[in-house]
Amino acid sequence: MNPPRVVVMGSANMDLMVTTEVLPKPGETVFGTDFVMVAGGKGANQAIAASRAGGAAALLGAIGSDSFGVTLKARIAAAGVDTDRLRVVYGASGVAVVTVDADGENTIVVTPAANSAFRGLTESELSAVREADVLVAQLEIPVDTVTEAARAARAAGTRVLLNAAPAQMVPAELLDLVDLLVVNEAEARAITGREEPEALLSVVPRAVLTLGRHGAWYGDRDGTATHVPAVTVELVDSTAAGDAFTGALAVAWGEDRELLDAVHWASAAGAACARRLGASVALPLRAEIDELYVPAV
Template sequence: MGSANMDLVVTTDVLPKPGETVFGTDFVMVAGGKGANQAIAVSRAGGDGALLGAIGSDSFGVTLKARIAAAGVDTEQVRVVYGSSGVAVVTVDAEGENTIVVTPAANSAFVGLTEAELAVVREADVLVAQLEIPVGTVTEAARVARESGTRVLLNAAPAQPVPAELLELVDLLVVNEAEARAITGRGREAPEALLDVVPRAVLTLGRHGAWYGDRDGTTRYVPAVKVELVDSTAAGDAFTGALAVAWGEGRDMLDAVRWASAAGAACARRLGASVALPLRSEIDELYVPG
């Protein structure tokens, strides 16, 4: 459950400074938004996923829904609201680093879950959510998930404080350093602080790998899978989607994190967001068992 945006992606040798104009080298327009990306990542990793979210009544909305469905995601419950769809303007430099500006538009109108939408949550193995839609909507879905025995994976992105009411409903938290600091005030130097607010957590560290910990006493760093970096835009979404699939399949959590790390690495080898998300066979190719 989450956002769906049309991503307008420009590549350039260097990211522009304020007031500076630089020439781009390429342009692509692809389906994006963390909700859509992670739903597609789930599908490509071999999971059976449905997306709950909102698109606009504009041409971007028509294209978004068609592309998400073409990736194997169930879009039956995706809402169409009057007005603009969400848009993200992404600039990627020659080193694979990026800047992103997002206009939420229809995503901000995704409030007040319907009975049909709640039924999808109740029937799921795992609810995957982020923070690019109203936090009240995420909390409502997480509460219904908890009541129904559906596990809740929260990717608390973008970085912002998360209400205690929502954190109490989370079974697995996935954050990067900035997101961890927004929640606990601590980052890489004290990842265990995440276990004060959730029972299990993953701290992603980019090229430095990932940390996993849980209240059962398991804490471990998982090394990154080394690849030639082209575009890191959707690597985190690939990681989260693959992690949800592995968790849903009942894998050991450390093994699930290793597999998810392979997914993030496979994604970073290609330009774009949803179009770069890897197939299960590509993840398996890079996966290194512990």
């Protein structure tokens, strides 16, 4: 069977990551224990996650004309992602400054830069969307660009997976085009204004609510509503666990697995990622996901 074609539309950032014993309070300076510079951004992370999980992944987005942009494209391509349509715009690439404490918790500050210029899709970009099995998008690029891609996907029969992060209101037009919504609790509240996960099914036909160490919830309008237990591992860094989850979920869905089982597999991907420090460098290979995977019963 050919690998599913997963087109990821989203951000690409250079992640500047420092580890420290405790996260600094406002106005406080603390010493770091380590520093790494890796490719990141939700778009790049999810494309790499999909590639490592066994998908034929391509990334649509924008990088800057600076040295970070050159490095970003090279590292994303080295991870097996098709970067042929990745735009280069004049100016700075996106940057994320990430601090991770000894418990694996993190704080992140993102400067979008080139990501904000990703507007007005070309025919080549739209063609990639139309030919995909699954389109994956987030909200670290302009929402009108995501909506344009979702329209093209719907017209072509490409399934649309939206990871509505970071938390914000999502236009009704975009939600009407979404086949599967993936959100955490803050993102769910921003969309529905309610606490109960079932509220998500009033705006989309299928939804996954990620709950961190407490696992995930999956529901659909066919009557499924169930909790998916977390896969227990020793937590090192949760920075990219959500992106590992989303990328793996897109691959499993593209392979036509039952969605509930796909969520279980994606949960294993998130857990495998959290065992290592870093964002894109921590995203697991398919064999590592299978090692932790517990099928739905």
